[in-house]
Amino acid sequence: MTALLSVRDLTIGFGAGEPVVRDVNFDVEAGQTLALVGESGSGKTISCRAVLRILPRTAQIRSGVMQLNTSKGSVALSEISEREMRGIRGNRISMIFQEPMRSLSPLHKIGNQVSEVLWLHRGASESEARKEVLSQFERVGFPDPARAYDSYPFELSGGMRQRAMIAMAMVSKPELLIADEPTTALDVTTQAQVLGLIKDLQKETGMALVLVTHDLGVVANMAEHVVVMHKGRVMEAGSAELILNAPAHPYTRQLFDAAPEIPDKEAVGIPMPNEDLILDMKDVCKTYTMRSSRGWKADKLIYACRGVDLKLARGKTLAVVGESGSGKTTAARIALGAELPDPGGEVLFRAAPGEDPIRVHQMTREERKAFQRKAQMVFQDPYSSLSPRMRIQDAMTEPLEIHNIGTTAERRDKAAEMLERVGLNAGMLKRYPHAFSGGQRQRLSIARAMMLDPSLIVCDEPTSALDVSVQEQILTLLERLQDSLNLSYLFISHDLAVVARIADEVAVMRQGLVVEQAPPETLFYNPRHPYTKALIAAQPEPDINRPIDLKLVALGAGSPDSWDDVFRFSDTMIPSLVEMEPGHKVRCHV
Template identity: 75%
Template sequence: MTPLLDVQGLSIGFGDAPPVVHDVNFQVMPGETMALVGESGSGKTLTCRSVLRILPGAAQLRAGQINFSNGNTMVELLSMPEKKMRNVRGNRISMIFQEPMRSLSPLHRIGNQVAEVLHLHRGMSAAEAKKDVLSTFEQVGFPDVERAFRAYPFEMSGGMRQRAMIAMAMVAKPDLLIADEPTTALDVTTQAQVLGLIKDLQKDTGMAVVLVTHDLGVVANMAEQVVVMNKGRVMESGPAAAVLGAPGHGYTQKLFAAAPVIPEVAEPAAPLERDDLILDLKGVCKTYTAKAGGWKAAKKIHACIDVNLQLPRGKTLAVVGESGSGKTTCARIALGAEVPDVGSKVLFCGTKDADPLPVHAMTRTQRIAFQKQAQMVFQDPYSSLSPRMRVQEALTEPMEIHGIGSRADRRDKAAEMLRWVGLNPDMLKRFPHAFSGGQRQRLSIARALTLDPTLLVCDEPTSALDVSVQEQILTLLEDIRDSMGLSYLFISHDLAVVARIADEVAVMRQGVVVEQAPPDTLFYNPRHPYTQALIAAQPEPNVNRPINLSLVAKGAGSPDTWPDTFRFEGISAPDLIEVDPGHKVRCHV
């Protein structure tokens, strides 16, 4: 059988340096999924970009051929005239990019950007294109497809923007889909549905997929063939069952060892002690008003509905849920960055036995003191660090704002924080772009620690990282928490990560906490259908244990489709009831 894509001896370099991609060879057969696996910097993305000839300007194609099937003949893409190549890009070969905010135009509506593919390559009218785009939006999981069509990228969450990128790549039904970390920013339930969607499209159209990922669980659920890359070279390749079942290379074995998994729990955990609380959210609600356009009435969006959370001092409370569930809004309200609805209460107690302070009714002096004690580590280290500031300036700026120490003292503190997060103080003079994604996340953590906080809010701090780097960051956060006595409010969509670091987990869905318990209790006896869906959607690096898409769809569906015990409509959810000691579930009695 003739391969759809045949990459032979590909080498790519920059300047006079050794090649960053060296002698890479692989084939992709029609209708097949081939996974390209490796950590950041292994050359996966450069290899895939070379197929579409969209490499950075400074990159040099030093050797190799890329042949693509054109009916009964093979065409060489690297030597194809640019005019013909334009008809290949987006039409016969599509690519889903990892960073949707950089790939989507901020000046154009999402729907128009996705429809552009159909205008250019299919000659569709605006009405025909819109019909196809809305259908694809529904497939990739947009809850309100009309609103998504009209929205600009900055009006969407990271997960929603990634869904738009997936829709853009899939709407033309290409022969080959190159998916560069397509599910990194997605919740596990949406990830499972999108992976299922890609599989369905493959069955319907015979589309082949090159899946670039560091998640071995995704590989096990999707790929027939696996190519493992490290430092620009192919370390191991072969059928997925063979590579995942018995990895032969030490690098592949290391990736397996670092992969987070949901543990098998023999018995539930004891309830968490709540004698000394650092943070207490009582009846927190947050409602936004969204313009509907034209003469239509404004629409109310309930981001948080009666959220009650308690964080004991020195512990980690994890808030888990899909994109748009309200977990980040809760974190912003806890830090005072977002004002909740009237009647909501957020109390902070910086030291043991001190009087609790209302976060949203503080004096100026109290707020300055609070801002020193409560810091945040953001999801995206690319955007949370200024590209114009050297590391030293980024780390000393919070101390300058609060008037802490002399210039020399601040520099010494910055150097000490770099040591804390496992980086060399010699890096202080560098700019953020000189660091890898994992190193930038360490810098974000170091910046948050410069004021010696007691509370750290971590908003998806590992979602964009490779499994080995993720393991390092989680270990780092645990070490810092234990040595400095910190308390963490940890936001995530990944239950496997949460299982590792949390003392208690609150599961949120559409602004409502649906289940709450210590992680061992939650994994021992998940009661709510949405919690069960989150656990079922977690991909495992085992080809014999595929994701149960029917269970995922059942729990991730609309609340009015859940079993009678949990069903509700609109915002009239049942109460959160303690069904076992320390285990609360939102259900009808």
């Protein structure tokens, strides 16, 4: 059987340097999935971009043949004209990019950008395209497809933007879909649903899939064949069953060892102590008003947080878990004073044991400046949080300059010390952010947050965009810093395996509400709420014999109206958070 896509002896280089991809070979058959697995910088993405001929200007394909074989005939992708290639991109071959904010136009509405594929390649009218796009938006998990259609990219969360990218790639029903980390920015329930959607589309259309990922659990659920890459070379290739059950190459085994997993040993969790609280959030609510785009329609209220009560003990980690739009990041911003809660809610912060608490949203100018020294944030996207125009030294010393701490030499020495502490070296201070890998940029973000010697750090999805080996390094770093400096972490995540490793207590959020809260040992082995059960069921495992249970995921991740009566809630009827056992709270009707 002839492969739909055949890549032979692909070698890519930049300028006069050594090749970054050398002699790569792989085949993709119609209706099947090939997973390209490896760390950042292994050559996965650039190999896929070469197929579509969208490489950076300085990159050269030094050798190799890329052949697309369909019922319409064979096409040598490396030899056809750019005009012919434009007829293939987005039509016969589509690609889902990893960073949606850099791939979507900030000046055009999401619906128009997705519809453009149908206008260009199918000749669809505006009304036909809108109907097809809204249907696709519903399938990829948009809770309000019409609202998303009329939104700009900056009005959507990172997970929502990634869903739009997936819809854009799939709306034309291509013969080959190249998915570059398509679910990295998605919560696990949406990831499970999107993976199921891609599988359904493969069955309907016979579409082939090249899946670029570092998540071995996703590989186990999706792929028939696997190619493992490292430093531009293929380390191991074969059937998914063979490689996942018995990896032969040491590098493949190293990837398995680095992958975090929910522990399979039953234990009883100990509730987080409440004696010495560094952060205490009481009845925090946040409501936004979304103005209607049509004058005759009423404005809509968006409930981002509703009655959130969270307590973080000094030196401990409280993880907040939930899907995109559940209110996790809003709660974190309120905790740091970056957002005002609705009247009635308050946030208390104690800089040191025994001190009187500070009301975060009633601080004077001087108190706010002191608070900002003690509470810092590590953002989800380190590339966006570091200025591309500032050298690392300037970015690192800027907090000290703002707070007027130390001399220029002392600030530079502090920056060098922090780089060493996070596993980098002082020689990197003169570089710009673009010269670092994703994992290194995340280390830089952590080092910058540490410059003011804070006692509280809010980590907003700090490992979601990282491959498993770098993720392991970052988690180890955070644990080491916590142990040595007695740091407290408010840890935002959608990855339960990461949470199981780092958290002392877990709060699960859905639609602005904390629906279940307990130590991880209790939560993972005795979940009560249907949404918590869905999160656990949706966590992909690197075991080909344990696929994701999509029915259980759909039940818990669906509308609250589909839950059992005891768990249902609405805008007007919200059950209380009830303590079912010591330290284990569930939102339900008693």
